[in-house]
Amino acid sequence: MAYDNAERLEEFRVETRKWLEENCPPSMRTPMPDDEVVWGGRNATFKNPESKLWLDRMGEKGWTSPEWPKEYGGGGLSRDEARVLEQELRRIKARPPLFSFGLWMFGPALLEFGNHEQKARFIPDILKGKTRWCQGYSEPGAGSDLAGLQTRCEDKGDHYLINGQKVWTSYADKADWIFCLVRTDTSTKHEGISFILFDMKSPGVEARPIQLISGESPFCETFFTDVKVPKDQLVGRVNGGWDIAKRLLQFERSSISAGGFGGTGGSGILGPEDYAKQHIGTDEAGRILDGDLRGRITDHRMYAKAFSLTVQRQTEQAKAGQAVGHTASILKYGAAKMNQDRHELLIEALGTEGLGWEGEGFDKNAKKVTRQWLRSKGNSIEGGTSEINLNVIAKRVLGLKEHQ
Amino acid sequence: MSFVLTEDQDMLRETAMAFVQGELPVSHLRALRDKGANGDDAATRKKLAELGFFGVIIPDEPGGETFGLVGLGQILEAQGRTLAATPLLQTALIAASALQLGGTPAQKAEWLPKIAAGEATFALALDESAHFSPYTIATEAERDGQGFTLNGLKKYVPDGHYADVFIVAARTFGEAGDRHGISLFLVPKGAKGVTVTALKTVDSHGAAHVSFEDVHVADAALIGPADQGADILDPVLDRAAIGMSAEMLGSAQSAFDMTLDYLNNRKQFGQLIGSFQSLQHRAAKMFVELEMTRSCVAAALGAVDAGKPDVAELASLAKAKAGELVHLVSNECVQMHGGIGMTDAAEPGFYMKRARVQEALYGSASWHRDRYARLNGF
Numbered sequence: 001m002a003y004d005n006a007e008r009l010e011e012f013r014v015e016t017r018k019w020l021e022e023n024c025p026p027s028m029r030t031p032m033p034d035d036e037v038v039w040g041g042r043n044a045t046f047k048n049p050e051s052k053l054w055l056d057r058m059g060e061k062g063w064t065s066p067e068w069p070k071e072y073g074g075g076g077l078s079r080d081e082a083r084v085l086e087q088e089l090r091r092i093k094a095r096p097p098l099f100s101f102g103l104w105m106f107g108p109a110l111l112e113f114g115n116h117e118q119k120a121r122f123i124p125d126i127l128k129g130k131t132r133w134c135q136g137y138s139e140p141g142a143g144s145d146l147a148g149l150q151t152r153c154e155d156k157g158d159h160y161l162i163n164g165q166k167v168w169t170s171y172a173d174k175a176d177w178i179f180c181l182v183r184t185d186t187s188t189k190h191e192g193i194s195f196i197l198f199d200m201k202s203p204g205v206e207a208r209p210i211q212l213i214s215g216e217s218p219f220c221e222t223f224f225t226d227v228k229v230p231k232d233q234l235v236g237r238v239n240g241g242w243d244i245a246k247r248l249l250q251f252e253r254s255s256i257s258a259g260g261f262g263g264t265g266g267s268g269i270l271g272p273e274d275y276a277k278q279h280i281g282t283d284e285a286g287r288i289l290d291g292d293l294r295g296r297i298t299d300h301r302m303y304a305k306a307f308s309l310t311v312q313r314q315t316e317q318a319k320a321g322q323a324v325g326h327t328a329s330i331l332k333y334g335a336a337k338m339n340q341d342r343h344e345l346l347i348e349a350l351g352t353e354g355l356g357w358e359g360e361g362f363d364k365n366a367k368k369v370t371r372q373w374l375r376s377k378g379n380s381i382e383g384g385t386s387e388i389n390l391n392v393i394a395k396r397v398l399g400l401k402e403h404q
Numbered sequence: 405m406s407f408v409l410t411e412d413q414d415m416l417r418e419t420a421m422a423f424v425q426g427e428l429p430v431s432h433l434r435a436l437r438d439k440g441a442n443g444d445d446a447a448t449r450k451k452l453a454e455l456g457f458f459g460v461i462i463p464d465e466p467g468g469e470t471f472g473l474v475g476l477g478q479i480l481e482a483q484g485r486t487l488a489a490t491p492l493l494q495t496a497l498i499a500a501s502a503l504q505l506g507g508t509p510a511q512k513a514e515w516l517p518k519i520a521a522g523e524a525t526f527a528l529a530l531d532e533s534a535h536f537s538p539y540t541i542a543t544e545a546e547r548d549g550q551g552f553t554l555n556g557l558k559k560y561v562p563d564g565h566y567a568d569v570f571i572v573a574a575r576t577f578g579e580a581g582d583r584h585g586i587s588l589f590l591v592p593k594g595a596k597g598v599t600v601t602a603l604k605t606v607d608s609h610g611a612a613h614v615s616f617e618d619v620h621v622a623d624a625a626l627i628g629p630a631d632q633g634a635d636i637l638d639p640v641l642d643r644a645a646i647g648m649s650a651e652m653l654g655s656a657q658s659a660f661d662m663t664l665d666y667l668n669n670r671k672q673f674g675q676l677i678g679s680f681q682s683l684q685h686r687a688a689k690m691f692v693e694l695e696m697t698r699s700c701v702a703a704a705l706g707a708v709d710a711g712k713p714d715v716a717e718l719a720s721l722a723k724a725k726a727g728e729l730v731h732l733v734s735n736e737c738v739q740m741h742g743g744i745g746m747t748d749a750a751e752p753g754f755y756m757k758r759a760r761v762q763e764a765l766y767g768s769a770s771w772h773r774d775r776y777a778r779l780n781g782f
Contacts, residue, residue: 273777273782276782277782282782286778286781286782287777287778288777288782294777295773295777297777297782298774298777298780301777301780302721302725302776305700306696306699306721306725309699309702309703310695310696310698312407312703313699313702316407317407317408320408330691330692330695333692334692387685389688390685390689391681391685391688393691394684394685394687394688395684397688397691398664398687398688399668400664400667400676400679400684400687401668401676401678402679403675403680403681404675
């Protein structure tokens with residue numbers, strides 16, 4: 001049995017390798033510059049035409065999400081086959097064909113909670129990168145206390161009518177559709193929330209970009225004024241949205257922490273130890289001269305190593321069927337701390353070289369660090385603050401009780 | 405990787421956990437302390453031998469399968485849970501590793517079966533100052549025609565107060581601080597000129613200062629080639645640090661569990677104190693650190709068995725992380741227990757005391773952080 005499986009996997013590997021050889025365009029096997037990231041959608045632009053080719057080919061096979069069911073256009077691969085595909089993609093250093101909140105967050109939740117018609121309508125376009133989704137969760141009055149959200153959704157017989165405001169809606173100005181938490185019952189809190197989908201082109205939707213301390217940002221304030229939504233676009237049951245919302249947050253936290261907020265730095269940015277060596281200097285044994293900074297960099301490097309080993313361990317244990325619950329909160333908390341520490345050390349090691357904002361006189365990558373340092377402050381706020389994640393660990397993992 | 409135990413290793417872990425909970429709870433250490441046994445516990449050694457715990461990394465025949473360091477790590481983690489005083493780290497790990505890595509066929513044939521059977525205990529006589537510094541060895545071993553003559557003083561030798569045989573790191577060439585010129589010797593405790601001064605230590609495990617005055621040993625006592633003892637010592641000390649990290653992980657886990665239990669039972673202001681957010685967040689942060697350290701220890705144990713090239717780096721990572729963790733958790737354990745945590749009648753203090761000894765042996769967190777940085781080129 002095991003032998004058959006191994007043999008079948010090997011066949012799959014050979015086929016996959018051949019397919020990738022023929023279908024992954026040459027430039028898609030090179031490191032991806034920031035401006036060639038593909039987000040897809042109705043208004044997608046492709047700076048590099050091969051990006052489009054790559055997305056279309058992968059989307060056609062459903063390999064933008066290899067384990068999703070074939071029925072809805074997914075790859076329909078087993079866990080083992082998906083791992084083989086992943087290895088083969090890594091082997092040729094293939095770029096991810098698509099960045100997408102649909103793939104990372106909304107799709108997994110819809111597959112779990114949506115009805116057949118909804119899945120058939122939305123999942124294929126997520127896989128092919130035809131629809132770009134954004135997330136309508138936070139509101140000015142509902143951040144950590146997300147369930148306090150107030151955006152109203154009224155039943156008007158043949159449609160719903162939505163009024164309210166969302167904030168921190170990433171790429172709302174560029175997205176085609178939104179998955180949105182709305183209030184369908186004002187007499188109760190968690191049990192009065194529904195999960196609804198609508199087109200961002202609907203009359204009454206307006207998105208305004210927000211400027212952050214780091215400069216431009218993908219975040220928007222999004223306003224809804226008498227937005228009409230067809231009734232078949234509500235997912236799950238009316239007032240049953242909170243369960244979907246929580247599940248989706250787990251997907252979000254996992255996708256954030258899996259990347260560690262891109263903790264290894266963007267292209268061209270070195271580690272804090274490299275900048276410290278460069279700008280502070282070393283002794284004859286190669287040690288950073290500032291012993292205190294050296295110690296703190298070491299602390300951080302160890303934390304980062306321990307973090308990545310923990311991701312590995314949990315992945316392996318999950319595969320062996322020993323999954324521990326709520327790892328997403330542990331990793332989200334750790335990833336935020338790790339990335340913030342890293343950027344504090346980077347900016348410290350760079351000294352005045354790290355204090356440039358724009359224009360000439362500063363290294364290009366150092367200016368990038370400056371912006372990223374400021375941006376990293378949001379890591380312990382977005383996707384559930386560190387304090388909320390600690391609450392989740394305390395209550396759900398450690399079983400500590402609520403204050404009475 | 406080795407993050408998932410084999411079935412055999414898992415059974416070994418279960419056995420070890422059940423054994424320490426049943427036979428060696430903290431109250432056992434307390435009883436040993438109160439009767440002045442100073443961690444010298446022959447009855448426990450006999451039980452450990454019966455369970456086969458001394459031979460976990462020693463194959464039945466050369467080249468045969470063992471549970472590996474991953475297996476031994478499970479037992480050390482278990483003994484850490486209840487702070488059990490056993491010779492496993494010194495004998496089953498350090499001595500077995502030193503002999504396997506550097507021993508002559510005759511030394512292996514003589515000692516490995518005895519170690520596996522629990523018939524001989526060993527102690528590594530290494531440190532000469534109050535801080536771990538493995539090449540700072542001034543103890544001299546001078547060639548005397550029929551072997552070597554040893555002179556010097558070894559401080560705080562764990563298990564030194566009852567071990568049958570010492571593995572002594574002495575200098576045959578160069579000066580204190582040089583890596584080259586260190587040699588390792590097997591010296592029986594009864595050898596003429598060996599003086600053992602038992603120490604009463606804060607953790608109630610005991611230790612000894614061991615002095616060597618014109619102690620004569622034969623050539624056959626030399627482990628590995630003369631002057632090149634560091635080639636054996638380095639990997640042995642990495643394994644010792646990793647084994648100790650496993651023990652520390654166990655101690656931290658127990659201190660954490662005890663704290664959590666108290667948070668879920670103790671009431672003040674009509675509330676469980678575990679419902680206060682200031683304590684919840686501290687508990688959650690400790691848990692994150694525990695999970696991270698567990699990953700480091702598992703990776704380090706597995707790297708030794710797999711013969712990976714990054715054992716030294718992972719050993720430093722594990723020992724530094726475990727050091728930080730065990731202090732954090734044992735201190736919070738006392739603090740969160742409040743006044744009761746300060747009493748000798750309660751157990752938190754035992755964990756805090758043992759943590760300091762665990763930290764000092766085979767390199768403090770600070771020592772290992774420094775080495776980690778060096779290994780990473782900064």
